[in-house]
Amino acid sequence: MTDSATIPRVGRSRRAAIIAAAQRLSISCGYSGFTVEDLASAVGVSRRTLFNHVSSKEEAVLGVLPVLTADQAETLRSGGPTGDLFEDLLVTTLQCLRSDEGDFEDWQQLHHVIERNPELVVRVKTHVDELAEEIVTHLSTRDGVDPTRARMALTLVAGIVQRSVEEIITDPTSGPLQQRIQTNLTLAREILTARG
Template sequence: MSKSAMQLRRERTLLTITRCARELTQERGLDGFTMDQLAERAGVSRRTLFNYVPGKVDAVLGPEHEVEPDLLETFRAGGPTGRLLVDVKEIVRATVAADSPDPAEIDAIRRLLCSDPRLMTAVHERFVEKSRLLSEAITRREGRAIEPLTLRLLSAVVVTVCDAALDEALATPTRTFAECLDLAFDTMSSLFEPAHT
């Protein structure tokens, strides 16, 4: 379904706010500017700014991307492959694939994440929230109540894999986060598969 003019305008405004927040953070650091200065740089009112983002950290990180409803429904129905861990990886990857900036922007984001621990903490918190939503989808997929310990373990594994992928992406500028996510999931999976002789 195509997006309405209003949706496109909202997306453009949010991208402008994010770009300006990243520029200001690069120039002055996260504590070196106010929300008023961000609003001025982005060409929006303070009220409009707060309608889009609650604070500077969210402005710098940009929008969170939701999983496409069709993919989520396929997952809940047992797909796309029928193998839970592989399907979890596809859901997580689809979320990060929606945010695929150009290489120069990726490099700038890497520098920003390394420059302030609050940004890394916020990214981790986003991983935790996505993991919680994924746990709910798994419960629906399985069609039965899943032991709380199982859900906590799966959630912890997904968050750990995402954190490891982010660390790898920051340490290896030649790889995208999505590539590092694939590598982290594949490495984790290989730990639990029997060795082929």
């Protein structure tokens, strides 16, 4: 799950083109309805070049899934980036989601791919579960943070992020992901601190 490689700008644009083509093919033909060769042809690259940017057809289709870099993992283990467990998870989650790079169209496209190819739901869930366990493992090395506390903090952050992603998928005018997350975080804090 940890991605330590830095992809040069040209590589990112080629990778983005591969992901976009794979998702278009998944929507029009179904996930099992096209081959890696079909994908390479759609992008105008060789099979070898394709595999320089993605490791598999699945990665090409689901390429926007979050990843934790080695640097992010080390920062979490060492008590950063802010020193506050919840804030650290939120900052790291935004980084993993690359919320400053993409926009709602990426999330909408992935949503359409999964709607058209329900067999991918299991793959996405497995990826997210593995990422969550990796994050919990890193957080649990911090003083005062056991796996139970780490999982609860992650559950709270994940709920806010999930709601925010759902909002930008259903209503693109609701703003960029980072803005939606901050708005929903403010609302969650109000609810948690309200006296009833």
